[in-house]
Amino acid sequence: xxxxxxARLRALLASGATVHSTFVKLxxxxxxxxxxxxxxDAVVVDLEHSQLSDAQxxxxxxxxxxxGLPAVVRLPSVDSGLINRLLxxxxxxxxxxxxxRRGQVEELLAACRFPPAGRRSLSLSHPAAGYGSESVSEHLxxxxxxxxxxxxxxxAKTDDPLSTILAGTDVAFAxxxxxxxxxxxxxxxxxxxxxxxxxxxxxVAAAGPPTVLGGWASNSIAADRLTAHGAxxxxxxxxxxxxxxxxxxxxxxxxxxxxxxT
Numbered sequence: 001x002x003x004x005x006x007a008r009l010r011a012l013l014a015s016g017a018t019v020h021s022t023f024v025k026l027x028x029x030x031x032x033x034x035x036x037x038x039x040x041d042a043v044v045v046d047l048e049h050s051q052l053s054d055a056q057x058x059x060x061x062x063x064x065x066x067x068g069l070p071a072v073v074r075l076p077s078v079d080s081g082l083i084n085r086l087l088x089x090x091x092x093x094x095x096x097x098x099x100x101r102r103g104q105v106e107e108l109l110a111a112c113r114f115p116p117a118g119r120r121s122l123s124l125s126h127p128a129a130g131y132g133s134e135s136v137s138e139h140l141x142x143x144x145x146x147x148x149x150x151x152x153x154x155x156a157k158t159d160d161p162l163s164t165i166l167a168g169t170d171v172a173f174a175x176x177x178x179x180x181x182x183x184x185x186x187x188x189x190x191x192x193x194x195x196x197x198x199x200x201x202x203x204v205a206a207a208g209p210p211t212v213l214g215g216w217a218s219n220s221i222a223a224d225r226l227t228a229h230g231a232x233x234x235x236x237x238x239x240x241x242x243x244x245x246x247x248x249x250x251x252x253x254x255x256x257x258x259x260x261x262t
Contacts, residue, residue, distance in 0.1 A: 003142075004090075004092070004128070004142060004143055005064075005065050005068075005069075005070040005071065005090055005091070005092035006070070006091075006092040006093060006143075006145065006146065006147045006148055007145065008068070008070055008092070009041075009042055009070040009072075009092045009093065009148055010145060010148060010170070010210070012041060013170070013171075013210070013212055013232060013233065014209075014210065016232075017232070018227070018231070018232045018233075018234060019041045019042055019232060019233050019234070020040060020041050020042075020234055020235075020236060021040060021041060021042040021043055021044050021072070021233075021234070021235045021236070022035065022040060022043060022044070022235060022236055022237055022238055022239060022242070023043075023044050023045075023046045023049075023050075023074070023235060023237070023238035023239070024043045024044065024045050024046060024050075024060060024071075024238070024239050025046050025049070025050035025051070025052065025238050025239055025240045026050075026052075026239050026240065027052055027053075027056040027059070027060070029059065029060065029063045031060075031239045032060060032063050032064050032067065032069065032071075033067070035069070035239075036064075036067050036069045040069075041070070042069065042070040042071065042072060042092065043060075043064055043069060043070075043071050043072070044071075044072045044073070044074055044095060044235050045057050045060050045061055045064075045071055045072070045073045045074070045091075046074050046238070047073060047074060047075050047076070048074050048075065048076040048097050054082060054085070057073060057086065058085060058086060058089040061073060061086055061089045061090055061091045062089045062090055062127060064090070065089070065090025065091075065092075065127065065128070066090075070092035070093070071090070071091055071092055072091065072092055072093035072094070072095050072148060072150060073086050073091050073093070073094055073095065074095040074096075074097060074152075075094060075095070075096055075097065076097050076098070077096075077097075078096065078104065078107040078108050078111055079111075080110075080111040080119070080120075083108075083111045083112060083120075084111070084120060084121060087112070087120075087128065087147055088123065088126035088127065088128050088129070089126070089127055089128065090127055090128050091147060092147060092148060093147045093148030093149065093150055093170070094108060094111075094112055094147055094148075094149060094150065095150035095151075095152060095171075095173065096108050096149075096150070096151055096152060097152045097154065097175070098152060098154050098155070098175075098178070099151040099152055099153060099154075099158075099165060100155055100158040100159045100160070100165075101158070101159045101160050101165070102160045102164045102165055102167075104151075105149075105151060105165055105166075105167075105168065105169060108149055108151070109149060109168055112146050112147050112149060113146050114140060114143075114146075117146075118146075122136065122139075122140075124136065124139060128143075148170040148171065149168070149169045149170050149171075150169070150170060150171040150173050150214065150233070151165065151166070151169050151171070151172060151173065152173045152174075152175045152178075153165075153172060153173065153174055153175065153179075153200050154175035154178035154179055154182065155178070155179070155182045156179065156182050156183050156196050161203075162199070162200065162203035163203055163206055163207065166203055166204065166207045166211050167207065169211055170210055170211060170212070171211065171212055171213075171214040171233045172200055172203065172204050172207075172211060172212075172213055172214065173214040173215055173216070173233065173235075174196070174197045174200050174213070174214065174215035174216070174226070174231075175215070175216060176188035176193055176197065176215055176216050176217070176222070177216065179193045179196055179197075180192075180193050183196070188216075188218065188222060189221075189222065189225070194225060197215065197225075197226065197229050198229055200213065200229075201213050201229040201230055201231075204230070205230070212231075212232045212233055213226070213229060213230050213231040213232065213233070214226075214231055214232070214233030214234060214235070215231050215233075215234060215235070216234075216235050216236075217234055217235070217236050217237075218236070218237060218241070219236070219237070220236075223236055
């Protein structure tokens with residue numbers, strides 16, 4: 001079998017490139033088709049802030065994997081059974097929200113890694129193993145690096161030091177909207193949020209490879225602020241927000257209203 005979606009995404013980050021993705025909150029497989037056609041690097045299927053069911057999320061992951069588009073899945077908490085099913089469907093990574101303790105990272109790593117490095121259960125009867133076309137040793141060798149482990153930092157203060165939290169992770173993801181709420185400021189563009197992102201960036205630099213800085217951006221201006229801190233895993237907007245923006249621009253623009261009147 002070919003390289004895993006996780007390996008493709010990890011190689012892209014290792015090359016020094018910036019990975020651009022968007023949150024997927026709609027169940028339609030056409031969303032994956034459209035994003036891949038637009039040239040996006042990856043998608044983040046959102047099981048935290050969406051109406052997606054677990055089954056719908058697995059369908060999106062499976063479709064993305066079949067197209068060769070890496071799909072990371074965002075979860076609000078560690079659910080070992082769900083994580084295993086998502087990885088068996090072909091997920092390239094797991095993104096955990098609101099990480100404040102090293103214990104959360106340990107749970108996530110254990111759920112994402114086969115023994116002896118973790119506690120993930122092994123089966124070959126699923127898409128990611130070619131439905132049994134691989135032997136146990138072949139599958140373990142091909143997936144030895146495991147999925148990307150992405151931890152969202154969304155609070156100005158964490159229970160454990162960032163240096164402790166980030167050990168063994170692939171991406172430290174700045175959840176800029178929740179940081180703004182936690183700080184009690186007007187929005188993600190507030191200087192106070194930028195200061196926390198800078199601290200996260202410093203912890204990433206201290207941790208060294210393979211950990212990179214990531215974050216959420218509502219638009220290109222916000223993405224540029226993250227890039228200025230060295231971010232190379234940027235999730236911009238979401239399918240819902242992009243759709244809503246297109247509707248507002250096209251259907252409620254002055255030109256549309258003028259044409260409608262004439």
